[in-house]
Amino acid sequence: MINIKEHLNKILCGDCSQILQDIPDNSVDLVLTSPPYFQQRDYGGGGIGNENKVEDFINNLIKIFRECVRVTKQTGTIVFNLGDKYIDGNLLLVPYRFAIEAMKDKSVKLINELTWVKVNPAPKQCLKKLIPATEPFFIFAKTDDYYFNKDAFLEYRDKYLNGNKRKAGNDVGKKYFELIEKSDLSSEEKLQAKKELNEVIMDAQQGKIESFRMKIRGLHALPYGGQAGGRLTQIENKGFTIIKIYGNSIRKDVIESNVETIQGNKHPAVYPEFIIQEIIKLLTKEGDVVLDPFLGSGTTAVVAQRLRRNYIGIEIHPEFVEYAKERILQNSNNYTLDLFI
Ligand SMILES: C[S@@+](CC[C@H](N)C(=O)[O-])C[C@H]1O[C@@H](n2cnc3c(N)ncnc32)[C@H](O)[C@@H]1O
Known part of the structure; x- marks a missing residue:
């Protein structure tokens, strides 16, 4: 050897x-x-x-x-x-x-x-x-x-091609406020959903994240398979889940x-x-x-x-x-x- x-x-x-x-x-x-x-x-x-x-x-x-x-x-x-x-x-x-x-x-x-x-x-x-x-x-x-x-x-x-990532505009996330209102979440759940939605909108507007999706109980299809786990539990327990998208290319x-x-x-x-x-x-x-x-x-x-x-x-x-x-x-x-x- x-x-x-x-x-x-x-x-x-x-x-x-x-x-x-x-x-x-x-x-x-x-x-x-x-x-x-x-x-x-x-x-x-x-x-x-x-x-x-x-x-x-x-x-x-x-x-x-x-x-x-x-x-x-x-x-x-x-x-x-x-x-x-x-x-x-x-x-x-x-x-x-x-x-x-x-x-x-x-x-x-x-x-x-x-x-x-x-x-x-x-x-x-x-x-x-x-x-x-x-x-x-x-x-x-x-x-x-x-x-x-x-x-x-x-x-x-990520370093160069995503460097000019656009920050989200003023309209981002608006549709989710309407959906929260329409949903059958309890008033406490609605309050919490709006609070977390506001936070994630700020992140998107400041360019900290590229975008996000929200899933609300009773309105959106439930996550399944590999995507379920923690997200399903969040929807069941607090009525919604927010998925942050960080923009690094997959x-x-x-x-x-x-x-x-x-x-x-x-x-x-x-x-x-x-x-x-x-x-x-x-x-x-x-x-x-x-x-x-x-x-x-x-x-x-x-x-x-x-x-x-x-x-x-x-x-x-x-x-x-x-x-x-x-x-x-x-x-x-x-x-x-x-x-x-
Ligand atoms: C496809 S080429 C590799 C080219 C290399 N990736 C490059 O970028 O230059 C395969 C090489 O393996 C060598 N080779 C073939 N049989 C070998 C062996 N048993 N031991 C060591 N080298 C061998 C050949 O001479 C040839 O240069």
Whole structure:
């Protein structure tokens, strides 16, 4: 076993199925990687991807995935990005075959499928097929105690795009006063409802919240399912409930980005720095360790370094190792956070 500290911020050249075996259990916060896609291209360094049968590819990939799980801390996560493949005009669903196989071992849970929507997909000409424009990033966790900073994911939207949030006008909430009057709440309940309505209107007018909804007993449908709980109890006990809307954009399992084209990049399959940035911010903190066992041109390491995380990269092709080192060096003084699409 290697001492993990000695390998921080290094790129190891070789086959990850071998090198991973030397990394200690529970030592990495995030494994973030894009393995070769099935029969997509020959990178020239050997490794996986060009097996004859998709089943053999999945088996080889799963062995590496299991090692990734082993080296990940109990609070950590493992993210695999995979593309699909047509053979004889038939879509193989390779990413999903992998994800289903990965979950068979109960040591991980698939917590999200983050879909990359490609703004500029390769315009492959096929008259009778739509152009594939998405790829999944599967996010697996080892325990329920995984680190997850949801607010950091696509946070620029809140910081910049919601910056000009409109404050509510004078009419906000008026209809609820009329509804309270019309309702069959007791006079004490009506008084309390109007008091709380006035408070929430002030919050909206001062821009503390974006807006709100009110539900009044006898007038509005009762909350059910996941929304019930405390709200249902409030309606039953005091006759109404107020739902504040804070305006932070909700975090969806979708991320849009161009397909990456870095001038002079010597690697044919680079994934976008923007997506890697958002995933690293979502799943790690400064000082954490991010491992990419299929490092390619070094994107994961470049972004990890920029975000002040430690990286460990493994890549089988010596030329890509050298190129990744160059990229990392060029970016070593670049601590500009937040690339935007
Ligand atoms: C899809 S590319 C990764 C690209 C990378 N995400 C980037 O942005 O540059 C997959 C890489 O895995 C490497 N590879 C294939 N089999 C490998 C193995 N067994 N061990 C380590 N690297 C391997 C290939 O040489 C290739 O560079």
